[in-house]
Amino acid sequence: MALLDVKEMTQYFGGLCAVSEFTVALEQGQMAALIGPNGAGKTTVFNLVSGFYKPTRGEIIFDGQSIKGLKPHQVTSRGIARTFQNIRLWFEMTVLDNIRIAQHHALGYGLFDCFLRTPRYMQRERDIEDHAMEVLSRLGLAEVAHELPKNLPYGVQRLVEIARALSIKPKLLMLDEPAAGLNSADVEGLIKLIGDIHRDYGIAIWMIEHQMDVVMSLCSWIKVIDFGATIAEGTPEGIQNNPDVIKAYLGDDTI
Amino acid sequence: MQRLTVPALLACLFAVLLWAAGTGALNVYWQSVLMFMGVNIILATSLNIINGNMGEFSCGHAGFMAVGAYVSSLLSVALFTKSQVFGEPLIGPSAAVWLFPLVLIAGALAASLVGLLVAIPSFKTRGDYLAIITIAAAYIVKSTIENIGAIGGARGFMGMSAVMSAMNETINLPWIMIWVFVGTVFSVWLIRRFIYSTFGKGVDAICQDEIAAEIMSVNTDRVKLVAFMVSCGLAGLAGGLFAHILGYVNPGTFTILKSTEIMVMVYLGGMGSLSGSVLAAILMTLLIEYLRDAFGFLNTFLHYISVIPDSYEVTQVWKWVVIPLLLVLLMQFRPEGIMGRRELADVFPGLRKFYKFKG
Numbered sequence: 001m002a003l004l005d006v007k008e009m010t011q012y013f014g015g016l017c018a019v020s021e022f023t024v025a026l027e028q029g030q031m032a033a034l035i036g037p038n039g040a041g042k043t044t045v046f047n048l049v050s051g052f053y054k055p056t057r058g059e060i061i062f063d064g065q066s067i068k069g070l071k072p073h074q075v076t077s078r079g080i081a082r083t084f085q086n087i088r089l090w091f092e093m094t095v096l097d098n099i100r101i102a103q104h105h106a107l108g109y110g111l112f113d114c115f116l117r118t119p120r121y122m123q124r125e126r127d128i129e130d131h132a133m134e135v136l137s138r139l140g141l142a143e144v145a146h147e148l149p150k151n152l153p154y155g156v157q158r159l160v161e162i163a164r165a166l167s168i169k170p171k172l173l174m175l176d177e178p179a180a181g182l183n184s185a186d187v188e189g190l191i192k193l194i195g196d197i198h199r200d201y202g203i204a205i206w207m208i209e210h211q212m213d214v215v216m217s218l219c220s221w222i223k224v225i226d227f228g229a230t231i232a233e234g235t236p237e238g239i240q241n242n243p244d245v246i247k248a249y250l251g252d253d254t255i
Numbered sequence: 256m257q258r259l260t261v262p263a264l265l266a267c268l269f270a271v272l273l274w275a276a277g278t279g280a281l282n283v284y285w286q287s288v289l290m291f292m293g294v295n296i297i298l299a300t301s302l303n304i305i306n307g308n309m310g311e312f313s314c315g316h317a318g319f320m321a322v323g324a325y326v327s328s329l330l331s332v333a334l335f336t337k338s339q340v341f342g343e344p345l346i347g348p349s350a351a352v353w354l355f356p357l358v359l360i361a362g363a364l365a366a367s368l369v370g371l372l373v374a375i376p377s378f379k380t381r382g383d384y385l386a387i388i389t390i391a392a393a394y395i396v397k398s399t400i401e402n403i404g405a406i407g408g409a410r411g412f413m414g415m416s417a418v419m420s421a422m423n424e425t426i427n428l429p430w431i432m433i434w435v436f437v438g439t440v441f442s443v444w445l446i447r448r449f450i451y452s453t454f455g456k457g458v459d460a461i462c463q464d465e466i467a468a469e470i471m472s473v474n475t476d477r478v479k480l481v482a483f484m485v486s487c488g489l490a491g492l493a494g495g496l497f498a499h500i501l502g503y504v505n506p507g508t509f510t511i512l513k514s515t516e517i518m519v520m521v522y523l524g525g526m527g528s529l530s531g532s533v534l535a536a537i538l539m540t541l542l543i544e545y546l547r548d549a550f551g552f553l554n555t556f557l558h559y560i561s562v563i564p565d566s567y568e569v570t571q572v573w574k575w576v577v578i579p580l581l582l583v584l585l586m587q588f589r590p591e592g593i594m595g596r597r598e599l600a601d602v603f604p605g606l607r608k609f610y611k612f613k614g
Contacts, residue, residue: 050470052466052470071469071474072470073469073470073471073472073473073474073475076470076471077472081471082470084467084470088464088466088467088470089464089467090459090460090463090464090467090468091463092459092463092596093459093460093463097456101453101456101457101460101468101471101473102471103453103472104453104454104457104471104472104473104474105472107453109454111449111454114448115445115448115449117448121452125452125453128453164471165471168471
């Protein structure tokens with residue numbers, strides 16, 4: 001059975017149909033991409049799956065259970081983590097704290113444990129910190145753990161955001177334009193990193209990306225949407241030669 | 256070893272205060288100044304959770320203080336002394352010494368429940384709109400109290416001095432001083448533990464990027480609820496202590512001016528800085544006390560040239576000239592306050608050598 005099963009998800013904003021009958025089935029450990037021209041509704045699809053909006057129609061099933069209508073933090077607790085197109089770190093607190101706060105879904109203690117500093121609290125805080133450091137070291141970020149993200153270069157901020165999403169131990173990682181704003185050297189590093197994460201953690205990764213070299217070198221399956229509607233899906237080779245996709249990106253030559 | 260520094264310092268301070276209050280080395284006036292300082296520390300540090308850490312703008316802290324003040328006063332008068340309102344005491348004066356903390360806790364719990372009035376709207380609303388709701392909540396509290404005739408209405412409620420003297424008769428110690436000290440230390444301790452935990456850091460996360468917080472599995476509604484209830488509850492504790500220091504309460508005390516006073520302390524200290532709030536509360540208390548009798552010559556002069564009638568004294572109002580002016584200057588030249596977002600140990604890293612906290 002598919003890990004994420006989205007069936008005929010439709011979203012209207014007023015009279016505008018932002019996403020129309022979107023259907024996707026992502027397998028465990030699959031690496032897939034969602035592409036399309038600007039304004040096609042890609043980020044809206046991510047926002048719907050992660051719980052920011054409740055779809056007008058359709059069904060979202062994750063890991064065998066419906067997650068439609070859950071709040072974002074509940075969706076995240078079920079095992080879907082995501083990053084944002086424009087980096088959304090907490091810039092005024094250390095990188096380590098950024099990762100620690102992402103463990104709210106598995107705190108394992110209550111308010112009174114935190115007032116009384118009970119053994120359970122102390123143990124959990126230590127575990128959370130160890131886990132955070134482990135994730136940071138895995139992505140080579142251990143030396144910036146005590147820096148503020150606002151003082152870090154853009155490329156590193158991206159990595160911190162991916163580390164924060166990974167620290168949730170998701171089953172599905174959704175990356176919204178991970179390569180946006182990176183230079184070509186950084187992009188190469190990112191391709192390698194995402195490949196490594198995919199291999200080491202064995203999680204499903206679903207990304208929105210405009211840079212075709214990222215998509216083509218990583219993803220086994222691609223879905224293309226335009227104006228909210230699906231126009232093509234298939235393997236990278238198939239997509240590259242699909243006339244509808246070329247038309248959506250480059251325009252129709254039969255004017 | 257370093258873990259004992261702060262408790263040891265506090266114990267010394269406590270001993271000195273007890274000795275000074277007991278022997279009369281500290282006169283009654285300075286005792287009350289120190290007690291108001293404690294109350295202000297509780298108010299500023301608790302408001303700092305909302306206005307500093309969470310980045311919301313609550314202008315109704317005095318309202319929650321009023322709830323705590325009234326609930327604990329009514330309880331202590333009803334339980335421990337004979338009064339016109341409640342008649343014979345329910346338990347008796349001799350129990351006052353032991354049960355007084357419970358009365359304070361009851362006031363704090365009541366205030367944190369009234370805090371729901373603000374906490375629940377905060378799930379959907381933020382910024383200016385939430386600020387308006389906080390003002391509204393404070394006015395609801397104030398008007399409710401003013402319109403309950405049985406507890407004195409707008410005239411206020413009294414009888415707590417009898418409770419205080421009952422406690423002194425049972426065991427002769429400066430009880431109110433003790434409880435203000437304990438309450439202040441307890442509040443700062445509680446707030447510190449809250450905001451330094453991973454759970455409490457969710458409050459800062461909401462301030463810096465609420466959408467990121469929600470997507471990174473922070474249950475923002477729950478964190479907001481807890482933050483508001485802790486903050487309002489401690490304001491209620493401060494209110495209870497305040498009422499018992501004065502011996503009477505009057506709804507007129509808990510106006511928006513009182514809330515403003517607390518807000519100025521938070522902004523003066525630096526938003527989100529716990530030690531900044533403590534420092535600012537101490538400075539502001541001293542400043543307000545100084546301004547009570549300041550510029551006496553101006554008063555004399557205005558009377559001399561007959562600009563104001565002899566019966567009217569201008570000395571009391573300086574507070575409301577200087578505090579707003581201070582706020583204007585602060586926002587112009589140092590909007591981040593004394594400490595910014597930093598703590599004392601960030602400003603003076605050398606201090607870290609001398610003390611350490613658990614977790």
